[in-house]
Amino acid sequence: MPQLDTKEVNFWNVTGVTLDIDSGSWADRSPLHEAASQGRLLALKTLISQGYNVNTVTIDHVTPLHEACLGDHVGCARTLLEAGANVNATTIDGVTPLFNACSRGSASCVDLLLEYGAKAQLESCLPSPIHEASSKGHSECLDVLISWGIDVDQDIPHLGSPLYVACKYQQIHCIRRLLLAGANVQKGRHLDTPLHAAAQQTSTEIINLLLDFGADINAKNIDYRRPVEVATPSSLVERLLLLYEATPFSLCQLCRLCVRNCLGRSRLHLVPQLQLPKLLKDFLQYRESITNF
Structure with a gap:
């Protein structure tokens, strides 16, 4: 069992937090969480050598590995994994260390986690790493995920495909990487295609890219509207779509x-x-x- 110094004991007593060291569960952030979040590798190794449980969790089930990945602290993440940290640990919101790494844009952490057996998606209802990377424009993380064979058409009912999400947030570098990796240019969210999502934005470059990869300009969404019909009237996007309608491939x-x-x-x-x-x-x-x- 790890020994707490006087300063730490006083802190926990003052805040009224209950410790449960034997079960590996804490009612609040532990010294391990602090060291991992701040990237203090030496302190982290010292705490582990003293017997701190690397899988200790906060009330919200956040582990030190979650903190290390969110902070892009690869050395800390590796140390935790080598000490037996659960690579697929989930918070009460279903967030995994891999999701945190993609959210931060830490391609190094993403690669490390996958090396240690991280799963790209545990359940379809949980937060998705590839969707997070796609929405935030972290194309380097996408490259790593794709190199490990992730399903680039992974469907999350309330989000759609990664390509749809990237189009919604106008992340052109992610869009290009997904398309080059073979993402289905027609797979979006329900009947909305990625082109529908792009048509509601302002980037003609994204429209051109999707069309070059074979996007169906006549696809209809649940309201029976084509991409050109959801574009802002008289916008450059609408004009471009009208031009494509009149120009065959x-x-x-x-x-x-x-x-x-x-x-x-x-x-x-x-x-x-x-x-x-x-x-x-x-x-x-x-x-x-x-x-x-």
């Missing part, structure tokens, strides 16, 4: 979409191995402009 665009669809998401990484000129392989991976064809 080029043969080059159709061929690229057809090849990528035939390959499927699981084999998109094999494009560089195709027996094709580099220019064509770059084109299939959206690294080459269509104007060069």
Whole structure:
């Protein structure tokens, strides 16, 4: 059992907090939580060596690992994991250390947690790491999640797909990464497509990107409205969508979409191995402009 010094005992006595060291549960933040949240690695290691339980929790079930990941303290997170911290611990709100890492934008913590067996999604009703990264524009975290084989079309009923969330919050770098990883350009929230979400915003660049990846400009949502019909009247977005309605896809665009669809998401990484000129392989991976064809 860890020994508390006089200062700590007085603090807990004054605040009236009850300690339950044997069960590994605290009624409030422990010294481990403080050290992890502040990135004090030496103090953290000292506390662990004294016998503090790395899985001790607050009233809200926050663990020191949650704190380390939220603070982007990779060294502290690694030390806790090596000491047996639960990589998939959840707070009373269902938040995991992986969610906190994605919320902070700590790609290093994300990679570390996945290395130790973190699950990208425990239940569909719980906060989702990939949706959090997508909404906040943390594309580096997305890269790590994708490299570990996460489902880029993971559906959360009240949020929709990660692509839909990224479009809603106009996170173009995340949108691009999801699409390049094979995200379904039509999968949104219920009948709302990512293009519907983008059409309600102001970025014509995002509209162009979605359309280049084959977004259906005529898709109808639950109110039977097409993307152009949810756009702000007389806006640049509405004008762009009207232009696309009157302009069919080029043969080059159709061929690229057809090849990528035939390959499927699981084999998109094999494009560089195709027996094709580099220019064509770059084109299939959206690294080459269509104007060069």
